[in-house]
Amino acid sequence: MRVPARFGFARNTVSRTRGLLQGPGLRRFLAEREARLEQSVFKGIDKEQFVRTLDADGLAFGLKIPAEMVAQIRQFADSSACFADRDPAHGFHAEQRAAAESVLGKPILVAQYFNTQQQCAAIDALRHDPLLEWIAARYIGSVPAFVGSNLWWTFPVKAREEDRFKHAHLYHRDVDCFRFFKFFFYLTDVEPGDGAHVAVAGSHRRPPVTQRFDEFKVRRYTDAEIDQTYDRTVIKEICGEAGTGFAENTLCIHKGRTPVHQARLLLQLQFAMFDYGVMHDQRREQDLSLMV
Numbered sequence: 001m002r003v004p005a006r007f008g009f010a011r012n013t014v015s016r017t018r019g020l021l022q023g024p025g026l027r028r029f030l031a032e033r034e035a036r037l038e039q040s041v042f043k044g045i046d047k048e049q050f051v052r053t054l055d056a057d058g059l060a061f062g063l064k065i066p067a068e069m070v071a072q073i074r075q076f077a078d079s080s081a082c083f084a085d086r087d088p089a090h091g092f093h094a095e096q097r098a099a100a101e102s103v104l105g106k107p108i109l110v111a112q113y114f115n116t117q118q119q120c121a122a123i124d125a126l127r128h129d130p131l132l133e134w135i136a137a138r139y140i141g142s143v144p145a146f147v148g149s150n151l152w153w154t155f156p157v158k159a160r161e162e163d164r165f166k167h168a169h170l171y172h173r174d175v176d177c178f179r180f181f182k183f184f185f186y187l188t189d190v191e192p193g194d195g196a197h198v199a200v201a202g203s204h205r206r207p208p209v210t211q212r213f214d215e216f217k218v219r220r221y222t223d224a225e226i227d228q229t230y231d232r233t234v235i236k237e238i239c240g241e242a243g244t245g246f247a248e249n250t251l252c253i254h255k256g257r258t259p260v261h262q263a264r265l266l267l268q269l270q271f272a273m274f275d276y277g278v279m280h281d282q283r284r285e286q287d288l289s290l291m292v
């Protein structure tokens with residue numbers, strides 16, 4: 001899937017065909033969410049405009065989680081173990097990061113929670129929010145598959161280069177499905193220096209080509225390659241207070257900045273045309289263990 005999905009014509013053909021086959025099912029799905037829109041926690045969003053912007057720019061802004069929901073997710077994070085480098089054997093509680101780092105013998109750049117949707121009611125509510133599901137269906141053009149929630153800390157550390165590479169702190173694009181996108185929500189205030197997500201608006205339609213066959217490749221890019229290819233005005237460093245949310249088709253060039261001041265807690269909800277079972281955070285409890 002990831003290989004054919006690198007080709008624009010394959011992405012468009014598969015999306016259109018599936019949209020046609022699923023017409024009635026999609027209309028029912030949209031109508032059902034529209035009937036429950038007042039239950040959404042997101043108010044004052046022009047949903048048609050949101051989807052048009054997401055389509056045109058690969059990025060759409062303006063979502064905000066209510067403060068009490070932010071508090072519930074923070075509470076979940078404070079009371080649960082996170083896992084260094086997303087490794088189920090490397091669990092620790094965030095306030096014990098220093099001890100975990102001495103066990104691992106390196107700075108911890110990223111630590112992720114597991115089974116978040118099952119264990120945190122606020123995350124489950126967001127995943128089922130009628131506005132988010134409506135946007136997903138309309139954008140994907142067929143009944144959307146929810147493929148996973150992911151909640152992780154990015155810590156302000158002198159990270160190893162291999163960890164910055166592994167944890168997407170170098171520019172790249174994701175080729176996860178024929179049609180897919182992600183909602184991102186900050187659960188901490190993110191100002192410059194706090195590990196902002198950076199994305200290049202419009203680059204889902206215009207990948208950088210600085211090497212031969214680049215349009216079909218999936219690789220990491222240097223900052224210089226991106227700065228040379230795109231106008232500064234379309235390179236967006238996305239900041240915002242806790243609760244801020246946006247949607248991104250991560251075929252757009254993007255990266256996480258390595259924080260230098262505060263840690264960033266981020267929730268991501270991903271929707272796609274198909275679920276290949278590789279983006280979710282579900283792990284068997286018996287496979288999880290604490291380091292400290």
Ligand SMILES: O=C(O)CCC(=O)C(=O)O
Nearest residue numbers: 168174196197250255256
């Ligand atoms: O941590 C970030 O902001 C980047 C994450 C990323 O590359 C992704 O979610 O696809």
Ligand SMILES: [Fe+2]
Nearest residue numbers: 168173174250
């Ligand atoms: Fe990514």
